[in-house]
Amino acid sequence: MDLTRQRELARHLATLRRERRQQSGLEERLVPPDADTAYRVARMVEEELGWDVVGWKIAGMKPGLQRQLRTSSPIYGRVFSPLIKASPVSVEHASQCSPIPEVEYQARLGTDLPPRTRRYTVEEIGDAVASLHPGIELAECRFVHDAAFPPMPAILADGAGSGSIVLGEAIPNWQSRDIANQDVLLICNGALRRRGTAAEAIDHPLVPLTWLANELSRTGIGLKAGQTISTGTLTGMLRPKVGETYVADFGPFGTVSATYA
Template sequence: MPISGKQQELADLLVAARRNASQLSSLPDDLVPATATEAYAVNRIVAEQLGWEPLGWKIAGTTDGVRNKLRLDGPIYGRTFRRFACTSPARFGAAELLDPLIECEFFVTLARDLPPRDAPWTLPETIAAIGEVHAGIEVAECRYARAALPPMPAILADGSASGRYVFGDSIENWSEGLASIPVRLEVDGALRREGIGADVMGDPLRPLWWLAEQRRHWGDGLRAGETISTGSMTGMLPVRGGQHVRACFGDTATIEITIDP
């Protein structure tokens, strides 16, 4: 799919920001993609130009609260990169993070491809492609400064603020259902957010089905080995240096992150 000169210009800016771990202080209006389709095309070009090994995809906007806050009509998504994946307990320096937001999610890794095809995927077919599920935290980051965020299509072009991915324990009984698993998010020992799997589109595996359909229409599908973060059950919680984050997924898994000053 050919892209315009403006789309390429935006992609170049986002590639440089990714490589330099920096933010754009502002974005000219004429570089904001006109549509979500144009924005996702920019995200594809950014990933291709970076040449980084993909981790998979992130999905956001999967709860009513997040969609209302971001003024979204439905979910959004973006490419993620394996170099930003790690396991709990994790430690980051505050200076290396870009306006970090903590999001408690399920990380779903595929065992089989969900390739492009004419017929729509069904939810059972999508579930059958799953290899494993982990408790996870995305430390979302944006290449635009939070104080000067551009319109949503520019954020989609940035991979919907894809950031770092902290893997917790494997959810061994995931096939029995994720909707009933509660999540508690604590910062420095104080409860800050609570949620449950069902908050994410009724079932955290439904966003995966949605993404499989999105990528089927794009003509590339989803691939075995890719990990998809299926959307936050605890919203988007800003964190800062000197804080310790702990997330409990029922009595099944715990994830811990320390943000050094």
């Protein structure tokens, strides 16, 4: 896939984001051949939009979710300004592109993590996190989930389904809390829909965050102080309906809510 086609795809994906619309399928000539090409296109989408990157999303840390996502490794995407919002949040269902509410820990960085040849360790990443928050990622996709849904590299070029992040209050003394084993509930209109833990889904929020820092570093991109990273769903993926309110209950760590109006 030459640079001309990469740029063509980037411009098209940027237009879909600006206009908040989707399409069915993608011309075969515009589907990136591999993940590295797809991530280069995603970087071009950032350039085309000219929007600030205020965070990142991570998905597919473990084999079960990787199979659902049709990938063999974790994936990532950019979160753009102003799409990080404090809970509670209400969004218009009709304006969301194939929405999926995902319960996730959100890590906010206090220091830069620039690209480097030496790999980052979990301990270094932990020192760089200024705060850890309960949250919900309101994932979206610029491609309709139909029979023409394109291969995973097209989804990576689109930001791996990145949308908005709903942020709760910072968890006090998170470093000394049992983050990994805390039961987390996803409640819809008062009814329990999903349950999970970080231990089952991602091991601990610092594990995917360390993976992301090293993966970005490999391609010459750094994480920046102030950015918020959505570290991966704890409760899987489901499709919301109009009028539903989702509450992510992190027990003693707080609650976060989002309504699809």
